[in-house]
Amino acid sequence: MAGLLAGCAKPPQSQESLLGTAAIDTTTTSAFQPVATFRTSRQPMPGLPSMTLAGRTLTVGATEDIVLNPGEVILTFDDGPRAGSTPLILDTLDRFGVKATFLMLGSSAERNPGLVLDVAERGHTIGTHTYDHVDLSTLGPTEAVAEIYAGQQAVAAALAPSNRVPSRFFRFPYLAQTGVIRTSAVDSSFIVLDVDIDSKDYYSETPQQVLDRTLARLDARGSGIILFHDIHLRTAAMLPDFLSTLRENGYSVVTLRANSGVFDTPLVTAEAPLDEPGTL
Ligand SMILES: [Zn+2]
Numbered sequence: 001m002a003g004l005l006a007g008c009a010k011p012p013q014s015q016e017s018l019l020g021t022a023a024i025d026t027t028t029t030s031a032f033q034p035v036a037t038f039r040t041s042r043q044p045m046p047g048l049p050s051m052t053l054a055g056r057t058l059t060v061g062a063t064e065d066i067v068l069n070p071g072e073v074i075l076t077f078d079d080g081p082r083a084g085s086t087p088l089i090l091d092t093l094d095r096f097g098v099k100a101t102f103l104m105l106g107s108s109a110e111r112n113p114g115l116v117l118d119v120a121e122r123g124h125t126i127g128t129h130t131y132d133h134v135d136l137s138t139l140g141p142t143e144a145v146a147e148i149y150a151g152q153q154a155v156a157a158a159l160a161p162s163n164r165v166p167s168r169f170f171r172f173p174y175l176a177q178t179g180v181i182r183t184s185a186v187d188s189s190f191i192v193l194d195v196d197i198d199s200k201d202y203y204s205e206t207p208q209q210v211l212d213r214t215l216a217r218l219d220a221r222g223s224g225i226i227l228f229h230d231i232h233l234r235t236a237a238m239l240p241d242f243l244s245t246l247r248e249n250g251y252s253v254v255t256l257r258a259n260s261g262v263f264d265t266p267l268v269t270a271e272a273p274l275d276e277p278g279t280l
Contacts, residue, residue, distance in 0.1 A: 053243060054097045055252030061259040063192050068223040072254050073246065075100035076193065077230035078129055078171060080108055081115035088236035090122055096243045098253040099124050102230065103171040103193065106131035106154025116158035125256055126159070127169025127193060128152045137176040141184040148185055167258040169193045191258055196224030199235070207238035214238075215245055 060066050077100055080086045093100055102119050109116045119126060131150035148170055155166045170190040182192055199214040228235050
């Protein structure tokens, strides 16, 4: 039963989307545009590096390109979007001026298309996580890739009104995979997003317990891709303290983007209106 596997919660209902806005790269040029600044109002005050949690933008074309320096983290949120918890998390991320990657379920995206668009509008990267949280390790490669595509297409459909497309990032539900299926996913243009630090926020614990465990694991490792789930209110509750602590301890949150790739399905090959960052 999928519910017994480690790594993820059950499919919730919510949506999110991808993509980053062009705001990130306009920061450096805004100084030359005294009138029409393009900066997003959600970013923290500039000019105070020591207080800035937002780190560099890392754009990759393959899993192995995701190489972090000491002190760098990538925030990822799986299974959403979901009404209630996802908006809270989005507000916190805005407050701290950092971007995350949301690995959405197709079923969640269908239930919450407005939230998918909201995640995209706020400049986060959107990847996928199958349609309904299937344990792909129980399937053959053909069936598994079909499940991955089904999720990707549902998220793409939710994003369609914004003329954006999901990124190529994909995370295995329950982190359950086989070598053959992983290779099949990569051959299908997906970029498998692994996990270095599992917050285990799907346990029925207090926000403080999730916070303490995640910080301890991060401090022990020094950097990494952190797995959260935006379907849990406990995660939304602990996130402000988590990000505050990261900032106090000198960590930086890397914005992860994928090179635009071409999926061989009509929905995803739709042309995005934005350049590289916008295709999340
Ligand atoms: Zn999951």
